[in-house]
Structure formats: C-alpha cells, structure tokens
Amino acid sequence: NAGVMQNPRHLVRRRGQEARLRCSPMKGHSHVYWYRQLPEEGLKFMVYLQKENIIDESGMPKERFSAEFPKEGPSILRIQQVVRGDSAAYFCASSRTVESAKNIQYFGAGTRLSVL
C-alpha cells in the first residue's frame, strides 16, 4: 500500500515562473491537505480539499496560489509568478475520514521548492 506520493521531490524555478506540485493521496483516502514549512519552522496549514471541492483555504495566500483535487488524478498546488519568499518545503497529507478517532493525516515526502 503506497503512501502519500508527492512529485517532484525537488523543484527549482526562477522568479516569475510557475510551480506545479502534485500529490496523490493514499489509496482509499479522499481528504487532502497542503502545508508549507519554512526553514527551521513548523508546518503551516494552507488548504484542505476533498474530491473536486475546496473545503478550507484559510491558509492560502490570496494571490498567486491555487489548489485543486480533480475527480481523476492527483491534487495540484499551483504557484504562479513565484518569488524568493515562496522557497519552502510543501507537504501534502491525506486522511481517510475526518472522524475524530480515525483522522490521522499521513504525510508525503514533500516537495522542496527553490526560487532563484
């Protein structure tokens, strides 16, 4: 049973380019979460999605960032016109349910974005 799969593992972009980060949840999981981790800091929530729906995007910057989780295929976190401050590790997590006792979020290996 494969875990949460993220790709690419490392992504280098120049300022102004677009970054696309992909996340395939664990089998049987329909809830996906994106978090950002700056160096030497904890993870900060960005967005929570279920299939085809954004449930909570309260942690997403208002501009340049978007996320989707289509009916078919992986969840995508898209960053347009990247700036140096976007350099961070972006982690995706998935869970099977949101019921209290069973809602463990399993994390992928992360995508480390470097903006030159």
Next chain:
Amino acid sequence: ELKVEQNPLFLSMQEGKNYTIYCNYSTTSDRLYWYRQDPGKSLESLFVLLSNGAVKQEGRLMASLDTKARLSTLHITAAVHDLSATYFCAVTQGAQKLVFGQGTRLTINP
C-alpha cells in the same frame, strides 16, 4: 487564534538519560498529535491523543494529554541515538486543520 507552543526548541542530551518535551496549546481542541521528522524527510505519525488523561507508549517514547491544562508531554526514557530528530506536536482546529508547534530539535549524543 489557536497557538501551539513547544519547549524546549532545542534539546541536546546524552544516551541513557530521560527527558520531557512540552506542548501547550491556547484553545480547546479534541485531538493532539505527535510527529517525528528526520532531516529532509517527511513527518511520521507517532501518537494520537483524544481524551483527557490519555497516555500512549511506544518503545522509549510516552505521550500524555491533559486537556484541562491544555498540555501534552512527550517523555523519552533512556534515550538512544536513533531518537535524534525533530518532534512536532499538532492540534486540530475545526475538524481537519492541524496547527503545529515550532518543533523540538532533539540531539542525542553517545
């Protein structure tokens, strides 16, 4: 706004010693998690604590939860080098969002 604070942020200890990491959170939450992260790696789930007085143990690690004090502890017994990592606590805000502490970087020296 829910805030989660860990202390200490850095901890260097010798093998064989015991120590405790503390996690305080500012508002009521129904779940508390402990995760481990090795450098450059993802987060590994260690414990999920759901109720007041909950205690869970796995090997040399034991986690407890006091919801009245809004405090969780992660206790390390007779530390070994393999436990060197960064440990995060996180609590749920709403049904799904995790709010993380800053992390405790633990280094265990021979």
